[in-house]
Amino acid sequence: MNRVLITGGAGFLGSHLVDRLIDTHEVVVLDDLSTGSMDNLAVHVDNKRFTFIEGRISSETVVKAAIEGVHTVYHFAAQPDVRLSTELPYWDFEVNVVGTMKLLEVMRKSDVNRVVFASSGGTVYGETEVLPTPESTAFRPISNYGAAKGAIEMYLSSYSTLYDFTSISLRLANVIGSRLVHGVIYDFYRSLKRDSTILDVLGNGEQEKSYLYVTDAVEAAILLATNLQSGFNPVNVASGERLKVSRIAQIVIAELGLLDTQIEYAGGERGWPGDIACTDIDTSLLISLGWQPRVSISKAIGRCVQWLVKKFGPVE
Numbered sequence: 001m002n003r004v005l006i007t008g009g010a011g012f013l014g015s016h017l018v019d020r021l022i023d024t025h026e027v028v029v030l031d032d033l034s035t036g037s038m039d040n041l042a043v044h045v046d047n048k049r050f051t052f053i054e055g056r057i058s059s060e061t062v063v064k065a066a067i068e069g070v071h072t073v074y075h076f077a078a079q080p081d082v083r084l085s086t087e088l089p090y091w092d093f094e095v096n097v098v099g100t101m102k103l104l105e106v107m108r109k110s111d112v113n114r115v116v117f118a119s120s121g122g123t124v125y126g127e128t129e130v131l132p133t134p135e136s137t138a139f140r141p142i143s144n145y146g147a148a149k150g151a152i153e154m155y156l157s158s159y160s161t162l163y164d165f166t167s168i169s170l171r172l173a174n175v176i177g178s179r180l181v182h183g184v185i186y187d188f189y190r191s192l193k194r195d196s197t198i199l200d201v202l203g204n205g206e207q208e209k210s211y212l213y214v215t216d217a218v219e220a221a222i223l224l225a226t227n228l229q230s231g232f233n234p235v236n237v238a239s240g241e242r243l244k245v246s247r248i249a250q251i252v253i254a255e256l257g258l259l260d261t262q263i264e265y266a267g268g269e270r271g272w273p274g275d276i277a278c279t280d281i282d283t284s285l286l287i288s289l290g291w292q293p294r295v296s297i298s299k300a301i302g303r304c305v306q307w308l309v310k311k312f313g314p315v316e
């Protein structure tokens with residue numbers, strides 16, 4: 001049975017990957033629980049095939065222990081917040097870029113040379129005029145978070161050539177689903193829970209992005225890990241559906257059954273510095289490998305909202 005390491009496995013995406021792999025793999029999770037939670041892994045803690053290690057990707061000792069006997073590393077641990085990367089650029093660099101370099105170095109020295117990395121399809125390309133954006137587009141990040149993802153990809157490329165690594169870089173759209181406690185849907189839910197009569201929306205509501213349901217993202221990761229067996233492979237991962245922030249606000253309000261909510265827009269084409277007004281990534285490569293999204297984005301938002309209600313209570 002293959003043994004895999006999932007860094008960030010207590011987080012939103014990582015824990016869904018654990019759910020999917022645990023029946024067929026030995027799964028080791030390495031997570032410092034900075035944004036993740038053991039609640040996301042509660043159903044697995046007594047499983048003999050599951051091991052949890054609390055610690056950082058930047059700790060050589062911890063990573064060495066976590067990596068023993070591992071075939072593939074799914075590297076999902078990160079500081080995932082674009083806004084924080086603007087406020088604290090060097091800290092973001094240390095967690096995301098330096099942390100990943102330390103992980104890659106332990107991998108190299110331990111002869112573990114397969115990595116699937118959670119990159120970002122919107123933020124590495126920045127505000128390109130090529131829409132939908134193919135993988136060949138030059139990186140022009142407008143956020144430090146995107147710059148960090150791009151820098152890590154450069155190292156995945158060089159490690160593939162120099163040290164025979166197989167690396168898959170999942171250039172993910174905005175992923176949504178249960179256990180998501182950051183991003184636009186969570187922010188809307190929190191705001192409406194405080195006051196359901198007004199929803200303050202950052203920007204003019206015209207920002208339009210690519211989205212993806214979490215289990216579709218996980219299936220893409222596994223398909224690519226199975227099919228791509230050498231070199232550096234960047235692949236866009238998105239549903240092909242693009243949605244405006246104003247539409248997301250309407251869906252969230254409807255899903256919560258609210259009838260008298262006013263939506264108020266702060267104005268401006270970006271929600272915050274580093275926010276990209278329009279993203280749409282070209283998924284031809286992923287589709288050519290046999291992947292199809294199964295869950296529509298409106299259904300995905302609905303499931304995300306219902307999970308939030310169950311976890312944190314109804315909005316009245």
Ligand SMILES: NC(=O)c1ccc[n+]([C@@H]2O[C@H](COP(=O)([O-])OP(=O)(O)OC[C@H]3O[C@@H](n4cnc5c(N)ncnc54)[C@H](O)[C@@H]3O)[C@@H](O)[C@H]2O)c1
Binds near residue numbers: 056079120
């Ligand atoms: N959610 C999305 O829409 C999206 C889109 C594109 C890319 N990504 C990337 O996917 C990955 C997972 O994102 P997520 O949305 O699940 O976020 P998340 O915050 O839920 O998960 C990140 C996990 O990493 C852990 N972590 C953070 N720093 C760590 C460190 N130094 N050492 C060990 N563990 C650490 C956190 O505790 C958390 O469990 C991230 O790399 C993120 O940048 C996410």
